[in-house]
Amino acid sequence: MTDLSTAPVSTATDLCVENLSIGLGSRPLVRDVSFTIKPGETICLVGESGSGKSLTARAIAGLLPAGLSATGSVRLDGRELIGRPERELRGLRGRRVSLLMQDPFTMLNPMLTAGATIAESLPRSLSRTAKRAEVLRRLAEVGITDPAAADRYPFQLSGGMCQRVAMAAALAKDPDLLIADEPTTALDASVQSEVLSLLMRLRDARGMSLLLITHDLRVAFSTCDRVLVMYAGSVVEEAPAAALAATPAHPYSAGLLTAMPSVHARRAKLVGIPGRVPSAADVAGRCVFEARCRHAVEECRTAAPPLVRIGEGHASACARYEDIRAVLNVAPPVENDTGVAAATTHEKAVAVVTGLGKDYRTRGLRKSATSTALHEVSLSIGAGESVGLVGESGSGKSTLARCLLGLTKPTRGTIAIDGVVQCVFQDPYTSLNPSHTIGFALREALTKRVPGSDPVDVRELLELVGLPSAYAERRPVALSGGERQRVAIARALAVNPALLICDEPVAALDVSVQAQVLELLRRVNRELGTSLLFITHDLAVVRQVTDRLVVLYKGRFVEEGPTGQVLDKPTHEYTQMLLNSVLFEGTESNA
Amino acid sequence: MSILAFIGRRLAAMVVLLALLSLLCFGLLGLSPGSPEQLLLGTRPSTPELRATIRAEFHLDEPFLMQYWHWLTDAVRFDFGVSAHTQQEVTAIIGERFHVTALLAVYGLVVALLVAIPAGLYAGVKQGKPGDQVITFGALLAISAPAFALSVLLLYVFGVALNWFPVFGAGEGLAENIYHLTLPAIALAAGSAALMIRQLRASVLDVTNQDFMTFARARGLSPARIWTVYLLRNSCLPMLTISGLVLAGSLAGAVIIEQSFGLAGLGSQLITSVQQLDIPVVQALALLTGATVIIVNLLVDLAYIVIDPRVRHPRSAA
Known part of the structure; x- marks a missing residue:
């Protein structure tokens, strides 16, 4: 300390x-x-x-x-x-x-060093040396003990370091x-x-x-100590943290808890909250959550329910709390993913990666240097298989995806792909052309459909991803983030790919929307038989969607196995470290 | 070390550019209509003796590259020969005028920056408010006003009607120079200040929405510090590039203002010499302005290194 x-x-x-x-x-x-x-x-x-x-x-x-x-x-x-x-x-x-x-x-x-950023908030009366000493002491307080860090600029520091300096x-x-x-x-x-x-x-x-x-x-x-749950500009529940985790008293809080994926178990069905968040202006004089609530009745639409005390430090803004409290707190069913299902061998491989490596050359004011993003990695993805690729930023997971998509040329190794590869990216706001309607984007993608596949049209594609066919006329700006990600998935599916690479597809989405997109990807994998390579940093998310898990650390595979097994009994210390950093999940107490 | 290497590379590139530029300037003689000796004779009577002298002096009987070499070795010692028109030393003709023009260019830049920095910052921060609208409109006016019209207006109001400033010439001595050059500098600064205001306003709009501005306020930093270290330092970088361009541009491009205020500057000299086909003077002027542009650009790049740590430190150092 x-x-x-x-x-x-x-x-x-x-x-x-x-x-x-x-x-x-x-x-x-x-x-x-x-x-x-x-x-x-x-x-x-x-x-x-x-x-x-x-x-x-x-x-x-x-x-x-x-x-x-x-x-x-x-x-x-x-x-x-x-x-x-x-x-x-x-x-x-x-x-x-x-x-x-x-x-x-x-x-x-960006113009100031870490030290200068801290020093500018210190009393002016301090002398130069006293200020320097105080800066170093403040840095040490946030866990930065290397004095050289004080002279670094933000762009020379990692995200975690920057956040400590800001703190x-x-x-x-x-x-x-x-x-x-x-x-x-x-x-x-x-x-x-x-x-x-x-x-x-x-x-x-x-x-x-x-x-x-x-x-x-x-x-x-x-x-x-205490949590306030906000929705559409209003507080819908206030509760001690433990009480909220165990007995949520508002349908929205309960929905959030259900939608939250768990790293300890795979849900049989991922349930999100249907619809989207309204603006505060549109829900005046009524319950803010009423439009998305399956318990809503007439009285929810006529007046805004006040925050009513229901227990020690616990208040809910649900008018029907007394009627529905029994059903709010039902743990979603889980399915076994540690056993046979994940171990099924896939006869045919859609992608075989052998000894793949990628070096990047960096050039700056200094001499050019070579950094290795990916060492020799080998991976085989079977037909209909869902493989998770977990790693942190800089682990090389995106490089592997880019190599598979042919967006970058590997330095070493070979990639053999049987069929078409498609990709769903993280940011649904930039991956769709804002000037084209959804229908145009999908029709364009359909022209590239693999010959010999069953013909589909735009309406069927939209139906497949759970969007009404009227959406074909809309432009991306009229869609929420989750809806855009569905369109991105529909567009990828339009060509009937053998392998769908998902690069952090839900990282930019809200929890309630996340669950729906994950469930959709799971269906794509199980019902259409499309192989998935699911790239993420989120262990809870990867457990819900994938059968097999590969852990990537500094450009190397450090652990591989059935997802449930790896997450329940990790063998490599890096995987263990990742699991240890997963925070407490409130749902454990009622799962 | 890396920065020295960078400067070394830039200097080497500068030397190559200058060599190329000098070759082009020298080539002017051969490219101009009429024979070189005819051109160099100027208005003098064409006697066989004089022509022989010129042929010898300019090594016209030697191959082109040798002629160039002779010219270049003189040029690096600031010896550009004599004017074909007046027989004056070219260096003498240019020297005096360079003093006036350089002073005018720097003065104009200083005036432009003094006006543009506060105005641009203010307009950016008060986006959409009356103050911003007045400044933006003023900048539009300054950009669209023709330089000669503005010069005449300034001359009439401050020179003739109010009699605050002289209306002709550059005066003697630095103090008088500055006094005489005030109106021309303002006329010269109007266009560039307007350009700078628009640029600065745009970058301020961008910077004010950055998280670090909110975070600075959240920590209770003084407005003075937020305006200078946060707002100005982050939005002034494009101003450097513009300043370099403006400075280089005013060296040869202030003709209209020089003419309006009766200043003997480089711009008007260039026009006269081109009209008279006074090739030695034109060569020297072209080389001088070209070299100035290259040097100013180098200085701008160096200033970037000083001001922006992102240029100074490559990312890979993390």
Whole structure:
């Protein structure tokens, strides 16, 4: 542990948020959010994109984007912050309340070294040497012990390092309350848990309060005292973390828990939440979740149900809680994936990779250097098989995919492919041409359909991926992320590929949507017999979709076997490390 | 070490470029209509003795490359011979005018930067507000106003009507130079300042939406620091490139302004010499402006190294 004895003892602060509403002109974005944070307490705001959780955090720090305005009350130790002039807020920011953001690469000024970024928040009165010593001490506090790191620029540091530097900078003025907005979302899984536990250690050592914003229930459960679940700009449930994990009291929370894939078991059916998140403006005067709720009745549409206390620190905004509480808490069935099914041998291989290697040459101001992204790897994917490829950024997993797709030429080794290979990429927002209708994109893909396959049309393709045929007329801009990813899958399936490579296909999607896309890919594999190569960093996701798992580390395969077996009994220490960094899953208690 | 190697490579490239440029400049003599000796005679009477002297002086009987070599070895010692028109030393003709033009170019650049940096920053930060609209409109006006019209307007208002500034010539001595060159510098700066304002405004719009701006505010940093270290440093890089182009462009391209303000500068000299087919002067001017453009570009690249750590440190160092 780092020495904190010289740090000022923080007099932790009471934060009281009452009926906080945020709007763009007359259009509401967040409605009547109320909660308190007691000194030293950790509160988590959980929600998917569009829930208003980040705006709520920004409003508390007085940092709403231009054009947005907040009403209601945010009191810090009894002092009202809403409506306070910028000059006075500036004095509070950093000292009383500080904000840590999501993307470590864009959060730091690229023109400043790590040391300078921290030093600029330190008192000006410090001498040069004292400032330097303080900077090094602050870096050590966030686990960076190498003094040379202080002279590095953000682009020379890894994501995890950048996030630590940002944390040190956010804490440089020793705030009483830290608001952390998705601080680990952009990081690799193993780094994620490191940074999160560092944040917890700092919170405990400094005795500060923490408001954590996340979309990930696992993060919430493993760090927080209390969780607020937000949906379409409103809080739908407030509960102690353990209570939310065990007995969710709102259909939305329950749906999120069900949709969350587990690293410990494979669900028989992945159930997402149908539909998409409405905007806060469209659900005024009714239950915000009503349109997607299978328990909704007439009374849900006529009035917005208030947050009602149902237990110790537990409140739900569901009008029908008493009627449906029994069915909210049903664990989804799991299926056995450790035994025979995964071990089935596939007679025919669609892709055989032998001794594949790839070197990259880097050129800069310095001499050109060669780095090896992929050492000699060999892999065979059978017809109808689903293979998972797990690794962190820089492990070479994308290089392998690019080689299989013929997008890059391997330096060594051979690839033999029987049939057509198609790919689904991570970002559904950039993988579709915005000026073409969905129908146009699919028809274009159909012209490349493998000769001899059964003819299909656009309508059948859309049906296959669970979209109404009317979507053929739409353009990508009118579709949600999950719908776009379905279209991307439909487009890949249009040519009737033997192998579908999925490169992090659900990493950019919300949990409730993720489940639907995963279920779709599973059906493609099981019902159409298309082989899958599923590339991901997420062990829970890979368990749901794949039969066989390959773990890639620094360009080499370090472990391979049936997915369930590898994840239950990992043999390589890297796999074990990856598994250990998977956070606590609330569903274990009721699974 | 890597930076020295980079500078070394750039210097080598610069030498190659200059050599190529000098060859082209020298080639002007051969490419011009009429025989070289006819051109070099200028307005002098064509006597056999004089022609023999010229042939000997310019080595016209030797092969082209040898002629070039002789010319080049003189040129690197700043000896470009004498004007075919006035028989004055070319260096003397250019030297005086270079002083005026260089001063005007630098002065113009300084004025442009002094106006454009605050205006561009302000317009970017106050996007869509009245202040931004006024600045954007002003920039549009400055870009579209013809240089001669602006010069005449400035001369009339500040020179004739208010009698604040002289209307003719560059004056003697640096202090007087600066006084005399104020109006021309403003006229010269108008167009480039407008260009810079538009560029800076666009980069500020981009930078203000970056996470690091919000994070800086979230840590309670002072507005002064946010404006300079965060906003300006991150949005000023394109300004460097523009400054280089503007500086190089004003050396030969300020003809209209030189003419309007009665300044004996390089631009007007170039026009006169081309009209008179005064090849030695044209050669020297072409080489001089070309060399200036190359050197200014090198300086801009070096400034990038100083200002932008991303250029200084390759990513692979991580």
